[in-house]
Amino acid sequence: MDNADPLAGYRDRFSILDPDLIYLDGNSLGRPTRDGVERIQKTLHEEWGRGLIRSWRGEWIGLPEQVGDVLAPVVGAAPGETLITDQTSVNLFKLASAALAATGRTDIVSDSSNFPSDLYVLDAVAHAAGGQLRIASADRTTGPTVDDLGPLLDEHVGVVSLSHVGFKTGALADLGAITASAHDTGALALWDLSHSAGVVPVGLNGHNVDLAVGCTYKYLNGGPGAPAFLYVRHDLQEHLATPIPGWFGHADMFAFDPTYSPAAGIRRFAAGTPPILALRGAEAGIALSAKAGIAATRAKSVRLTEFLITRYDASLARLGFALGSPRDPNQRGGHVSLLHPDAYPITQALIDRKVIPDFRAPDTIRLGLAPLYTTFTDVWDAVEVITDVVASGAYREYPAEPEGVT
């Protein structure tokens, strides 16, 4: 399968310092790209060290929009619709606040499978507008649907905000149908693409999505805490006002006008000075994803997750595991969750054996398969190690209690 993989060559574009390590946590933090390492060092020495302030007049000033345009085809946006700026929570705050103000409504609809940090922010935004966050709740391993959300939609709801891929289950939400349903009731759709950007085609323009945010440090391999992105559909940009108007979003930032005038395009959603070193890392990771192409990446992602589930059926199902992700690849993103009552000690035993998964309390082991560097051999070997650790009972030597992991 690796020999037949058209993306196999991309693994060499990453800095892999420990080739024996099976790294299956790219959906929490992707690996460094070789280009990113080189670009950050050049930025450190040449642009900062030698260029100093002159580099702002050169390439730096336009980077948030330029790198946004590199990301655009990966998420199905047009040029000028995507900006790399701030962190996901801050961008979600900005766009949700702007959307409520633009619709003149007070309430937000989300789903219990959404990332908790998103729920915190959305709840705060709705309360600040005098409304509330309405959360659809369902016990399921599939993504939220129109049937789940429809009953919560009415004329008070200005924003429907969900994760495209569920952080626990890896389940895909029906982005097109939910967006259309939000539009039917006069709401705007705001998607968190953190677990889909760079691994699942999003089709923002194709589905007429209004707003989106997401991080760049998972499948886009931008680096730890690399700046996030935001997307605002072109025709909406002039109708939305950021609640945090900073100088990088001003129409003429170096005029030092005491009054704020928003920039014409996507830049109006910027706030403070962008983090250049981190942006350079994001730029390289995003460019590599754009080069590979989202269609080819998704094709390999489906093959990887299918292969993992085949191996799960063959080896793990009989060892007390349950599958925590959808079986239908059309309902699944780039990671697969395995449920086990001893998920925490199993995770610790795996890490000691150089297989890095991700633990999510209380019972979830996430395996994030990054198509640009995860091999089918990685999947095979990882399942062999998991099988051994569980069948032998070796994991029982590890503490049963969780500690912090991301």
Next chain:
Amino acid sequence: MDNADPLAGYRDRFSILDPDLIYLDGNSLGRPTRDGVERIQKTLHEEWGRGLIRSWRGEWIGLPEQVGDVLAPVVGAAPGETLITDQTSVNLFKLASAALAATGRTDIVSDSSNFPSDLYVLDAVAHAAGGQLRIASADRTTGPTVDDLGPLLDEHVGVVSLSHVGFKTGALADLGAITASAHDTGALALWDLSHSAGVVPVGLNGHNVDLAVGCTYKYLNGGPGAPAFLYVRHDLQEHLATPIPGWFGHADMFAFDPTYSPAAGIRRFAAGTPPILALRGAEAGIALSAKAGIAATRAKSVRLTEFLITRYDASLARLGFALGSPRDPNQRGGHVSLLHPDAYPITQALIDRKVIPDFRAPDTIRLGLAPLYTTFTDVWDAVEVITDVVASGAYREYPAEPEGVT
């Protein structure tokens, strides 16, 4: 003077790739520290490349607070009061919003000398609370005083927010008296320390300051767009709620609780995932400032600016320049502004001659003297070059029109 300088040895702690360059723009972007360059490379290779997700469980997770504690003595704060997170505009938004909510008031007072980006944010925050931003306005090169602001204070004002050092004039505001005056009318004082942190003693605790924000890329030498800081006095922390509640501010972020519960201390003002590479740069720059000590740094800063003004009087005053900064060192921060009708072409001519100042439209040349690496010889030589460029008329060969500079 260089031979007698107790901080002279600190220049060697910076990566200086072009020793002939006279860099007088540290108040826009400081130079890279050697430790920062090394630390960022170690983070890139060892922590991200080799450690991968495991580094979050190690050092990364606590960095925003740890580096905040390194900064604390530089600005006169106690441990647990300072957090490195987000950008200055976002932090200003968070603290100004939280302060209005806590005081139950709607209006904010500032001054026309404040950095325009701060005015934009404060105006937005006041409007969102149903109030307005009241701006004291005065045509002066000294900093705002209680006399300027007092008439604007009443029972509707919840926040007084100013820059400690004016970005154009370098003038110091009377932080202690203004803070006390705000308290007298029941308002909280929120200071922007971007142009004072690392060069002027702030004495946050000593002056009983409530709230502060600032960047780390000027005198703290943290790197382009490095994350900013925020300060909340210890006894206020539990009474303030961030308007952007993200997972890094949660009491137990890895419990993935669907409901937000703020962390006990300063961490409650964090939002999304911190930018680790940039934080490492900030850490090294801040640590170097802490090592030098703010008293010794200020003493050299005063000597540098005094020497520059002496040289201005001797050589530049007769060439059409006016001094745009206070003559009294007690009223002056770390940079000195020279006013000239041809400031823009003069700036361009200086850059071509390897003297890097900063231009601020329409007529200001800022000279930022960074005590940790600027020498008295730099000051002497720079004034010689300025004198030559203006006396010879060589600047007239340069375009008269400004373009973007930071």
